[in-house]
Amino acid sequence: MSTPEGWLSEVIRGRVWKFGDDISTDLLAPGAYAVAPLEERKRHVLESVNPRFPEEVRPGDIVVAGRNFGCGSSRETAPEGLKALGVGCVVAESFSRLFFRNAIAIGLPVLPCPGVVEAFEEGDLAEVEISSAIVRNLRTGQAIQGRSLPREMLEVLAAGGILPLLKAHSQELSQG
Amino acid sequence: MGMTLAEKILARAAGQREVSAGDFVTARVDFCMVHDIFAASLFDLLESAGIDRIWDPGRVAVVIDHFSPPPSAAVAGLHRRIRDGVRKFGIPHFYDVGSGICHQLMVERGHVRPGMLIVATDSHTTTYGALAAAGTGIGTSEMAYVLATGTLWFNVPSTVRCEVSGSLPDGVSWKDAVLSLLGRLGSDFAQYQSLEFAGPALPSLEMAGRLTIANMAVEMGAKFCFFPADEVTRKFLRGAVWDGPMSPDPDAHYGGVVSLELNRLEPLVALPHRVDDVRPVRDVEGVPIDQAFIGSCTNGRLEDLEVAARCLSGRRVHPGTRLLVAPASRAIYEEAMRRGILQVLTEAGAVILPPGCGPCFGGHLGLLGEGERCIGTHNRNFQGRMGSPQAEVYLASPATVASSALYGRITDPRRVGAYVHS
Numbered sequence: 001m002s003t004p005e006g007w008l009s010e011v012i013r014g015r016v017w018k019f020g021d022d023i024s025t026d027l028l029a030p031g032a033y034a035v036a037p038l039e040e041r042k043r044h045v046l047e048s049v050n051p052r053f054p055e056e057v058r059p060g061d062i063v064v065a066g067r068n069f070g071c072g073s074s075r076e077t078a079p080e081g082l083k084a085l086g087v088g089c090v091v092a093e094s095f096s097r098l099f100f101r102n103a104i105a106i107g108l109p110v111l112p113c114p115g116v117v118e119a120f121e122e123g124d125l126a127e128v129e130i131s132s133a134i135v136r137n138l139r140t141g142q143a144i145q146g147r148s149l150p151r152e153m154l155e156v157l158a159a160g161g162i163l164p165l166l167k168a169h170s171q172e173l174s175q176g
Numbered sequence: 177m178g179m180t181l182a183e184k185i186l187a188r189a190a191g192q193r194e195v196s197a198g199d200f201v202t203a204r205v206d207f208c209m210v211h212d213i214f215a216a217s218l219f220d221l222l223e224s225a226g227i228d229r230i231w232d233p234g235r236v237a238v239v240i241d242h243f244s245p246p247p248s249a250a251v252a253g254l255h256r257r258i259r260d261g262v263r264k265f266g267i268p269h270f271y272d273v274g275s276g277i278c279h280q281l282m283v284e285r286g287h288v289r290p291g292m293l294i295v296a297t298d299s300h301t302t303t304y305g306a307l308a309a310a311g312t313g314i315g316t317s318e319m320a321y322v323l324a325t326g327t328l329w330f331n332v333p334s335t336v337r338c339e340v341s342g343s344l345p346d347g348v349s350w351k352d353a354v355l356s357l358l359g360r361l362g363s364d365f366a367q368y369q370s371l372e373f374a375g376p377a378l379p380s381l382e383m384a385g386r387l388t389i390a391n392m393a394v395e396m397g398a399k400f401c402f403f404p405a406d407e408v409t410r411k412f413l414r415g416a417v418w419d420g421p422m423s424p425d426p427d428a429h430y431g432g433v434v435s436l437e438l439n440r441l442e443p444l445v446a447l448p449h450r451v452d453d454v455r456p457v458r459d460v461e462g463v464p465i466d467q468a469f470i471g472s473c474t475n476g477r478l479e480d481l482e483v484a485a486r487c488l489s490g491r492r493v494h495p496g497t498r499l500l501v502a503p504a505s506r507a508i509y510e511e512a513m514r515r516g517i518l519q520v521l522t523e524a525g526a527v528i529l530p531p532g533c534g535p536c537f538g539g540h541l542g543l544l545g546e547g548e549r550c551i552g553t554h555n556r557n558f559q560g561r562m563g564s565p566q567a568e569v570y571l572a573s574p575a576t577v578a579s580s581a582l583y584g585r586i587t588d589p590r591r592v593g594a595y596v597h598s
Contacts, residue, residue, distance in 0.1 A: 015311065022364075024556075024559075026559070026561040026562070027558065030560055031537045031539050032538055032543075032562065034213050034537075035213065035250065048559060048560045048565035067364055068363055068364040071363060071364070072556060073295075073298070073313075073537070074301075074314065075315075076316045080492050090555065095366070096397060097313070097367060097397065097399055102315035102318075105315050106317055117501065126478060128261060150331070152329055161317060162318060162320065163225060165226070165321070166225035166227065166324055169228040169325065170227045174226070
């Protein structure tokens with residue numbers, strides 16, 4: 001397994017897309033497309049809040065959001081859609097527990113960071129470093145300290161999610 | 177130091193004498209459940225990880241409930257893959273189309289007992305706390321990990337105790353009680369925390385009400401929700417034995433305490449598009465509705481259908497409104513049929529749906545068009561959840577929903593009478 005100091009100490013840099021409080025999994029992964037292929041599902045991520053988002057988001061862009069991001073269902077398709085669109089990181093005032101776990105489990109960087117909504121405007125350029133939990137606004141020069149992820153989560157994230165860990169596990173089993 | 181129920185159950189599952197809030201533990205899972213939205217991709221994940229055997233097939237339930245019966249050829253194909261996976265891994269507890277909603281089945285078929293640690297690929301897994309079990313939702317990748325190893329890591333949550341006192345006034349239900357908590361405390365009040373109920377009103381809180389409240393605890397962000405095991409639990413489980421923790425230690429440490437005074441409650445409704453934008457029904461009476469829905473893992477039980485039947489007996493649903501009723505399981509469907517409840521509802525103009533989740537999660541069987549308005553007994557009214565993002569959903573008790581169906585407008589059930597608690 002790679003260490004948390006691996007790619008997580010690299011800087012994620014991208015344009016900011018801003019969203020409000022209580023962004024639900026129904027907005028992130030609408031039920032109507034629950035079992036559609038990922039290529040189709042990703043075109044509907046957050047479309048009812050900002051139709052431009054799924055069309056114009058670019059790899060590395062950063063989602064900045066308010067409280068309780070990802071509230072609602074257990075749909076892993078919610079972080080999966082963001083990851084498929086190339087979102088580099090989600091930084092929010094706070095996260096819903098299920099979304100938070102699921103994001104880590106599929107290797108999408110997430111960072112709880114009180115004060116982030118105030119510090120950014122839509123379209124700002126942001127830099128996020130997961131290992132130190134520091135978020136910078138390159139327009140204003142402001143740096144804010146997010147809440148560091150626990151080591152257990154950093155390890156899963158650094159491995160790229162649960163699947164690579166599972167593959168290692170099954171290899172151990174077959175060798176043991 | 178004393179432990180809360182969350183701490184006791186996680187300590188036992190982690191093989192430790194004591195754990196406390198904030199600790200990370202790797203715990204053995206007692207049972208897990210997967211439903212049809214995720215089961216096929218779960219089996220794919222296992223295959224791609226090279227895992228061809230699961231840790232204990234007897235501790236796994238697979239349920240087809242979200243798309244039941246399949247609304248399209250694609251979903252029918254998905255269900256086939258699920259059946260193949262169930263066969264391949266030798267999973268004995270498989271509930272196919274028409275059996276019912278996963279959480280109702282888990283409780284009804286005896287998979288949930290006090291003190292167990294249960295994970296499922298659904299957020300409403302907190303429901304099992306009605307039986308003093310630690311139930312919580314996880315995603316597909318984590319479920320693959322559980323199926324491979326039988327374990328998962330947990331952050332031990334701090335616990336908020338909720339003291340319930342008094343008794344429900346006429347026309348007010350346990351759904352109103354949980355809506356009142358949501359309105360007062362907010363949708364992220366219990367984020368990452370466990371909610372534990374206590375207080376002198378618990379003996380009067382029947383199992384159907386506990387299931388409704390624990391179900392919606394996740395709408396406050398709760399990781400677990402507990403009703404300590406008592407006479408109500410024992411009666412419900414009809415003498416089934418268990419050996420897990422059933423109640424918190426008397427000297428447990430709580431992160432906070434809130435109170436719920438039942439005497440003060442009145443019929444409530446959550447306004448679109450927020451579960452915590454809760455108002456008295458009387459404040460929004462008269463709002464016209466296109467659809468009324470009674471069902472879901474929150475309020476699709478016999479008690480709920482019975483209340484609806486009492487409100488609608490000998491009457492007709494308003495011609496401008498469609499009333500959809502989905503019993504939460506086949507057992508409930510059959511019992512409602514035996515008791516004449518389905519006949520009353522059908523004669524009143526209701527459409528009886530097969531047991532399942534369809535409309536609640538926005539999958540099929542009663543979605544809303546642009547500009548339409550629905551009042552339902554389910555658990556979420558987020559924008560776009562039940563069809564068009566331009567539709568509006570109000571959440572309320574079965575009595576309020578049935579009364580509203582009658583008049584075609586949001587209606588305080590105390591106008592209609594004939595209700596009982598649910």
